[in-house]
Amino acid sequence: xxxxxxxxxxxxxxxxxxxxxxxxxxxxxxxxxxxxxxxxxxxxxxxxxxxxxxxxxxxxxxxxxxxxxxxxxxxxxxxxxxxxxxxxxxxxxxxxxxxxxxxxxxxxxxxxxxxxxxxxxxxxxxxxxxxxxxxxxxxxxxxxxxxxxxxxxxxxxxxxxxxxxxxxxxxxxxxxxxxxxxxxxxxxxxxxxxxxxxxxxxxxxxxxxxxxxxxxxxxxxxxxxxxxxxxxxxxxxxxxxxxxxxxxxxxxxxxxxxxxxxxxxxxxxxxxxxxxxxxxxxxxxxxxxxxxxxxxxxxxxxxxxxxxxxxxxxxxxxxxxxxxxxxxxxxxxxxxxxxxxxxxxxxxxxxxxxxxxxxxxxxxxxxxxxxxxxxxxxxxxxxxxxxxxxxxxxxxxxxxxxxxxxxxxxx
Amino acid sequence: xxxxxxxxxxxxxxxxxxxxxxxxxxxxxxxxxxxxxxxxxxxxxxxxxxxxxxxxxxxxxxxxxxxxxxxxxxxxxxxxxxxxxxxxxxxxxxxxxxxxxxxxxxxxxxxxxxxxxxxxxxxxxxxxxxxxxxxxxxxxxxxxxxxxxxxxxxxxxxxxxxxxxxxxxxxxxxxxxxxxxxxxxxxxxxxxxxxxxxxxxxxxxxxxxxxxxxxxxxxxxxxxxxxxxxxxxxxxxxxxxxxxxxxxxx
Numbered sequence: 261x262x263x264x265x266x267x268x269x270x271x272x273x274x275x276x277x278x279x280x281x282x283x284x285x286x287x288x289x290x291x292x293x294x295x296x297x298x299x300x301x302x303x304x305x306x307x308x309x310x311x312x313x314x315x316x317x318x319x320x321x322x323x324x325x326x327x328x329x330x331x332x333x334x335x336x337x338x339x340x341x342x343x344x345x346x347x348x349x350x351x352x353x354x355x356x357x358x359x360x361x362x363x364x365x366x367x368x369x370x371x372x373x374x375x376x377x378x379x380x381x382x383x384x385x386x387x388x389x390x391x392x393x394x395x396x397x398x399x400x401x402x403x404x405x406x407x408x409x410x411x412x413x414x415x416x417x418x419x420x421x422x423x424x425x426x427x428x429x430x431x432x433x434x435x436x437x438x439x440x441x442x443x444x445x446x447x448x449x450x451x452x453x454x455x456x457x458x459x460x461x462x463x464x465x466x467x468x469x470x471x472x473x474x475x476x477x478x479x480x481x482x483x484x485x486x487x488x489x490x491x492x493x494x495x496x497x498x499x500x501x502x503x504x505x506x507x508x509x510x511x512x513x514x515x516x517x518x519x520x521x522x523x524x525x526x527x528x529x530x531x532x533x534x535x536x537x538x539x540x541x542x543x544x545x546x547x548x549x550x551x552x553x554x555x556x557x558x559x560x561x562x563x564x565x566x567x568x569x570x571x572x573x574x575x576x577x578x579x580x581x582x583x584x585x586x587x588x589x590x591x592x593x594x595x596x597x598x599x600x601x602x603x604x605x606x607x608x609x610x611x612x613x614x615x616x617x618x619x620x621x622x623x624x625x626x627x628x629x630x631x632x633x634x635x636x637x638x639x640x641x642x643x644x645x646x647x648x649x650x651x652x653x654x655x656x657x658x659x660x661x662x663x664x665x666x667x668x669x670x671x
Numbered sequence: 672x673x674x675x676x677x678x679x680x681x682x683x684x685x686x687x688x689x690x691x692x693x694x695x696x697x698x699x700x701x702x703x704x705x706x707x708x709x710x711x712x713x714x715x716x717x718x719x720x721x722x723x724x725x726x727x728x729x730x731x732x733x734x735x736x737x738x739x740x741x742x743x744x745x746x747x748x749x750x751x752x753x754x755x756x757x758x759x760x761x762x763x764x765x766x767x768x769x770x771x772x773x774x775x776x777x778x779x780x781x782x783x784x785x786x787x788x789x790x791x792x793x794x795x796x797x798x799x800x801x802x803x804x805x806x807x808x809x810x811x812x813x814x815x816x817x818x819x820x821x822x823x824x825x826x827x828x829x830x831x832x833x834x835x836x837x838x839x840x841x842x843x844x845x846x847x848x849x850x851x852x853x854x855x856x857x858x859x860x861x862x863x864x865x866x867x868x869x870x871x872x873x874x875x876x877x878x879x880x881x882x883x884x885x886x887x888x889x890x891x892x893x894x895x896x897x898x899x900x901x902x903x904x905x906x907x908x909x910x911x912x913x914x915x916x917x918x919x920x921x
Contacts, residue, residue, distance in 0.1 A: 589753030
């Protein structure tokens with residue numbers, strides 16, 4: 261007779277069980293694996309699809325501090341085709357007043373880098389392949405998750421079991437784990453959608469990023485490698501849908517009206533798509549043996565390009581709390597670790613979420629007194645070098661009480 | 672067959688009782704929450720000084736690998752288990768059989784190797800066992816004969832090895848907080864166990880150490896931060912403090 265099923269079950273024991281293998285979940289695995297902490301990443305997506313060779317249009321601005329973390333965990337050398345951001349020019353519609361950030365004012369390092377999503381994913385797979393402490397279960401789903409005083413047990417769809425001290429929910433904005441834990445989230449939808457596409461242009465961009473505040477919302481031109489730029493173009497949701505569905509030449513004409521001719525002839529390359537913009541912030545990031553990171557914890561307006569950076573700052577703080585406990589022989593999923601993580605990140609993210617929300621409301625309109633006030637504000641910041649430098653450091657992510665990884669130090 | 676029938680049942684009861692006690696000891700939100708909050712500060716003190724002495728990186732994994740340590744008055748094993756996880760070869764003793772049973776049950780369940788024994792420090796020293804480090808936290812204030820106890824601790828240390836101690840100071844501040852400390856921090860003790868007059872001032876503890884042939888090397892205060900329910904090392908030794916002494920030689 262066959263033994264009962266439970267005797268056949270394959271059980272893997274790790275320190276940290278990461279549910280969700282997006283950029284945030286995978287970077288956490290790399291940071292922990294680099295520090296010798298064992299972890300399992302469970303991701304529903306097939307790695308082959310997730311790191312496909314075709315450009316999918318998604319590009320991220322990686323802040324300087326986050327780049328330092330990627331270097332400290334041995335990830336950055338694997339990231340291909342990175343484009344430094346040398347300057348940022350912020351303007352309000354056609355107003356002659358603008359704000360200008362130039363990295364040379366602060367030193368040799370750029371303000372950040374533009375990197376394609378697929379390049380980050382590819383780098384993560386390569387890095388994780390070299391880390392014996394990290395196990396990737398993909399494509400794979402979690403059938404059941406138990407969290408109790410002693411640890412977590414994840415039963416996977418194939419019947420195997422992974423146990424650990426802590427479960428990290430890196431399972432995206434709709435986070436099933438957050439819902440299952442009964443953690444409430446403040447959420448709303450903006451009436452805007454973001455249109456994303458890449459544009460090839462005749463003249464070089466010289467590493468300059470442009471953020472223009474048009475009445476419908478921000479229109480950002482972000483430098484990519486070669487003579488290419490990535491667009492993040494905000495429009496009311498119904499209009500965005502129509503625009504994305506236009507024939508190629510008409511879409512190009514609409515794009516060009518906003519883009520202008522300063523980079524010569526232009527052409528839309530790769531896919532274009534739009535997604536509705538939303539906001540959410542979990543009321544708390546922790547529960548018994550559970551920590552929320554990235555989009556599972558917060559989702560912000562892309563106006564400042566800080567969404568992924570905020571998620572990766574969560575990673576830096578959580579990894580440090582975990583490693584500190586591990587190096588003292590303490591429980592890596594204990595309340596101490598979780599409370600420390602939440603104290604570190606919740607207030608910081610609240611501020612970032614509030615700032616991005618207010619900026620969007622302030623700029624996404626054409627009410628003249630508001631426009632006058634914000635233009636004077638931009639001009640004032642531009643004329644006050646200390647304030648301007650502070651804003652730049654915020655964009656670079658080098659302000660505040662930083663986790664060691666964000667300073668480029670080892671854990 | 673009555674005996675063989677009840678034998679295992681009795682053992683089962685014991686096991687269940689210890690398991691329940693272990694859950695209490697190790698519940699970081701329960702009765703012993705303040706002790707758990709103290710743990711990182713104490714473990715950091717022990718680890719960093721042992722690492723400095725042996726030229727090791729305190730940020731490495733298992734920084735205490737290969738060092739043989741003894742925890743005197745180990746209670747539920749709150750210090751012994753993390754020290755073992757840091758790589759130390761751990762012996763942990765307590766005079767209370769119940770504590771040893773509890774600590775053993777938890778270590779087994781957690782898969783950590785600690786040699787728990789229900790004996791006194793004097794007995795282990797008399798048997799000739801020696802260690803690379805001796806830990807005696809929050810215990811000296813309970814012993815009847817401080818000099819005899821200290822002599823046993825000194826005997827347990829190999830030449831050059833550190834002895835780590837933590838205790839409450841005999842100050843008005845500590846006395847004012849004694850109710851809080853005794854009932855909240857050290858709540859597992861029966862009422863009246865903490866006799867304020869028996870608390871040692873740092874210089875008195877240092878004198879007892881020297882008297883036992885140890886050389887006091889470090890003194891740090893431990894202060895409570897009610898925001899965040901955490902403790903940290905400071906220069907204020909008025910309430911709780913930690914000391915490290917060294918056995919001369921080598």
